[in-house]
Amino acid sequence: MSTQNGKITNVLLVGVGGQGVLLASDILADVAMEAGFDAKKSEVHGMAQRGGVVSSHLRFGKKVWSPIIPEGQADVMMAFEQAEALRAMHLLRDGGVPIVNQYSIIPPIAGGGKFQYPESPLAGVLQRFPNLITIDAFKECRLLGNEKMVSVLFLGALSSQLEFSEDLWNSVIMKRVPKGTEEGNWKAFKRGRELASA
Amino acid sequence: MEASSKDNKQRFMLSGNEAVAMGCREAGVHLGSGYPGTPSTEILETIAKMVPEMYVQWSPNEKVGLEVAAGAAFSGARTICTQKHVGLNVAADPFMTLSYIGVKGGMIVISADDPELHSSQNEQDNRHYARFGKVPMVEPSDSQESKDMIASALDISEEFDTPVLFRMTTRISHGKSIVEPGEIQSHEITGFKKDAPKFVMVPAHARKRHVVVEERMVKLQEFSETTPLNFIEWSDKKIGVISSGAAYSPAREVLPDASFLKLGFTYPLPLKKIREFADQVDRLLVVEELDPFIEDQLKAVGIACEGKNATTLLGEMTPGRLATGLVKIGVLDSAPAVSDPTDVLPRPPVLCSGCPHRSIYVELKKRRGFVFGDIGCYTLGALPPLSSLDCCLDMGASISTAIGSSKVSDGAKPIYAIIGDSTFLHSGITGVLDAVYNKANINVLIVDNRITAMTGGQQHPATGMTLMGEPAKAVNIVDLVRALGVEDIQHLKNNDQENVRRGFERAEAYEGVSVLIAQSPCMLMPRKLKGTPYFIDPAICIGCRRCLQIGCPSLSLTGEFTAKERQQVVIDPATCTGCSVCAQVCPQEAIHSTEVSE
DSSP: OOOOTTOOEEEEEEEETTSSHHHHHHHHHHHHHHTTOEEEEEEOOSSGGGTOEEEEEEEEESOOOOSSOOTTOEEEEEESSHHHHHHHGGGEEEEEEEEEESOOOOOGGGGGSSSOOOSOHHHHHHHHOTTOEEEOHHHHHHHHTOGGGHHHHHHHHHHTTSOOOHHHHHHHHHHHSOTTOHHHHHHHHHHHHHHHHO | OOEEEETTEEEEEEEHHHHHHHHHHHTTOOEEEEOOOTTTTHHHHHHHHHOTTSEEEEOSSHHHHHHHHHHHHHTTOOEEEEEEHHHHHHTHHHHHHHHHHOOSSOEEEEEEEOTTOSSSSOOOOTHHHHHHHTOOEEOOSSHHHHHHHHHHHHHHHHHHTSOEEEEEEHHHHHOEEEEOOOOOOOOOOOOOOOOHHHHOOOHHHHHHHHHHHHHHHHHHHHHHHHOTTEEEEOOEEEEEEEEEGGGHHHHHHHOTTEEEEEESEEESOOHHHHHHHHHHSSEEEEEOSSSOHHHHHHHHTTOOOBSTTTSOSSSOOOHHHHHHHHHHTTSSSOOOOOOOOOOOOOOOOOOOTTOTHHHHHHHHHHHOOEEEOOSSGGGGGGSTTTOOOOBOOSTTHHHHHHHHHHHTSOSSSOEEEEEEHHHIIIIIHHHHHHHHHTTOOOEEEEEEOSSBTTTTOBOOTTTTBOTTSOBOOOOOHHHHHHHTTOOEEEEEOTTOHHHHHHHHHHHHHSSSOEEEEEEOOOSSSSSOOOOOOEEEOTTTOOOOOTGGGGOOTTEEEEEEEOTTSOEEEEEOTTTOOOOOHHHHHOTTOOEEEHHHHO
16 A cells, blocks of 8 residues: 555444454554554444454544545555455445455344345455455464464464555564564464465 | 654653543643543553552542542642543533632642443533533544643633633544653642632632633633634635544644644634634635534624535544535535445343353343443343343433332333443442332342443442552452442342343332342453353254344354254353353253263
């Protein structure tokens, strides 16, 4: 994504409460700030931890006014859950990049018969965005030995779409992740970056 | 707060609430009090963690919180009190007369409003409280201003001898932006000095204080004209915009070439400055969220302007909504094209896996009575599939609304009130007192999960711990209820459906006030609890989906079908806490603990 000419870069992060969406957007916000940009982040807490939808808007550039990404202007969407990618994709601009976790969290409401979980959410995203990047973050993290690194692995994937240096990502991630998990998280970051660049 | 340095200047990425905490530190605030409420909660929590030199406390409700801060301000300390918008309704009584008394040390009343109702029962616009109470108001537009305006507001409070209303909204409180810290000041606490005509609000004194209030309004009006909190940014003069708070940044984004009069001090309005600004622009727009608070005041003094002809009275101001509105009145030629959202099944918040409230609602649903609810996690019992809450008005209203209904009902259906521990202590106690005194025939369920859960796990007077982490005396809710005169008190065992059912039957048979107390800790706070998970035997499950009716997020359809073409259900062992409620409702006894089977 280009950050030249005073353009604002808009990254949308979506998922379900408890998936680590807010940690990922906190890290990204710090990276943007450390890189010398103005940055704003907006999200709604409140009901998030009760299995509701979580979305976080992160904007950076020379000067950012509104903390909310205008509809249809997100450059990248990181979706931690497939159906949430479908729900939020109208916020992506034409040619924007969706990065989607191959993972479903089916809400209890789908058991009632009135609402159906989408049959193939990824196909729905792919139809509008042929440049879709999918990652099986849980599987990858399990292979790396820790399922709690999904946020950071996902940030690695996102990093392939942004212009920040690996050193900068490294310095922020080392400060943000729990003590003792630095090495594992950095491996997860590199793996995510590799998968998205492939 | 993780610091960053650029050009040797420290910079922090902070939420508005965290920035207020930093502002309190820099401005030498001594005391903060309040009651948790989204989106205000993190202000006092951040201070408790990051500003050890300050004293902060949770009060049982906002009225007490405001009075505690007022008492400290009367004693010469710098103070804040925090609440969400509806919390200020609870604290409105002291707020209105505090305006008459004024302060001694500076005092800020923070109201965190929730346009869009992200987590509230209404979206009232608390700017009206400034006008109603004749109290000056400031409104930050980002985190830097949230920090800086704390010191400004305290200076105003002390200079004009008045509390200051500090109005934030969800996007300001929870949004994050970059903050550069400032110098730390210190202030002496001067102590309480007797001055009855000022501090004792009996009619003879209050009449004179009202004169002081009106004189103060005139002085504040003059201050509003000159304060740097209100400033003009000249650009193209075809469009002039007046804006404040969370509406300002979308306005700047959507109208990059317009001239702006940015208001940080929004009551009383700088009418002279506004008139001068209006005279120099072709078209004057007021961009504000919710009510036409500014627009109405301008029109009342004959300043022509537009605003609510373009923007809605509902919800938040976003760049997209604003652009659409401006197209409508011809200020913009076109708004960016927006594609329609895809129709995806809703994902409403649910009671957590293993939540102790679930077993209560599963039984309540069967009773077919009327259930008067309250504000807290248990409000989630209103949503399908539990669908067993019939009314929710405001904090503490469950018991009182149940009393009212019982007084005019024929008694054919049982009447229940359901209230949590923190809410009971907030304003449910008086409801029980009323029920006993006025001989109501109601069943009061106190679902005590030992924490203020909905707002993220805050301590309260029955948890045995203060906001600052000190051990405290924990009020015994059972003793308290008994002391209020309740004779029929039962303990319910959460997650034991037979016990819960028997308890409800006994309460319904009892003529008078029954109180049923279910005490079991929240599964998430203060620490995450996890028991041995259950599993569903696919050989026995007939796919009746009875278990899905308890609304547990650990249960889902497998995609596998039974012999009779019905989808089977599976339990996620990673999230199942082993509460067993699903096993108790299963008609086939297909659900068992993994512990037993292995």
